[in-house]
Amino acid sequence: MAKLLSEVEREALLAPLVQAGWSMVDGRDAIEKRFEFKGFVSAFGWMTQVALWAEKLNHHPEWSNVYRSVDVVLTTHDCDGLSILDVELAGRMEALAAA
Amino acid sequence: MAKLLSEVEREALLAPLVQAGWSMVDGRDAIEKRFEFKGFVSAFGWMTQVALWAEKLNHHPEWSNVYRSVDVVLTTHDCDGLSILDVELAGRMEALAAA
Numbered sequence: 001m002a003k004l005l006s007e008v009e010r011e012a013l014l015a016p017l018v019q020a021g022w023s024m025v026d027g028r029d030a031i032e033k034r035f036e037f038k039g040f041v042s043a044f045g046w047m048t049q050v051a052l053w054a055e056k057l058n059h060h061p062e063w064s065n066v067y068r069s070v071d072v073v074l075t076t077h078d079c080d081g082l083s084i085l086d087v088e089l090a091g092r093m094e095a096l097a098a099a
Numbered sequence: 100m101a102k103l104l105s106e107v108e109r110e111a112l113l114a115p116l117v118q119a120g121w122s123m124v125d126g127r128d129a130i131e132k133r134f135e136f137k138g139f140v141s142a143f144g145w146m147t148q149v150a151l152w153a154e155k156l157n158h159h160p161e162w163s164n165v166y167r168s169v170d171v172v173l174t175t176h177d178c179d180g181l182s183i184l185d186v187e188l189a190g191r192m193e194a195l196a197a198a
Contacts, residue, residue, distance in 0.1 A: 044150045064163030
């Protein structure tokens with residue numbers, strides 16, 4: 001079962017994500033980011049790659065897509081807040097978007 | 100370029116969609132429906148099938164996914180409202196969800 005990130009872990013692990021454009025969601029212990037792509041094929045192609053990782057990690061995003069844009073929210077329902085799984089999935093999303 | 104549905108077309112074409120669970124979006128000339136699946140693999144699998152059709156029709160949904168649930172909004176930005184493309188894509192979504 002996933003555990004909430006400690007204060008020390010938050011400082012160490014969230015800072016690089018904030019630098020990459022992630023921010024805290026108002027009123028929730030969750031992070032969010034808008035990813036923009038060249039068009040629908042790139043956007044949905046990225047979502048498909050992320051979906052395979054999400055299933056592998058057994059950790060799934062809340063996300064919405066309008067044409068070339070994907071809005072992502074990450075949090076861990078099991079522990080009602082941010083866990084290491086969110087950091088892992090966010091990192092994977094960044095790597096796939098950069099690839 | 101897509102044209103807005105006429106009143107006659109609306110009556111004929113939207114009625115079956117309403118019966119299938121679609122409804123008008125408040126304040127927009129758009130239709131919406133929540134699709135529920137067995138789990139993430141089924142939900143995202145369906146999205147992938149729909150994405151291929153969306154690209155083929157060159158008509159894309161606004162949609163969001165949380166685990167096994169997918170919320171869809173359809174409208175046609177070109178004509179700022181419902182066109183035959185929305186009816187076609189909704190019908191395709193229904194057929195794929197039923198398959």
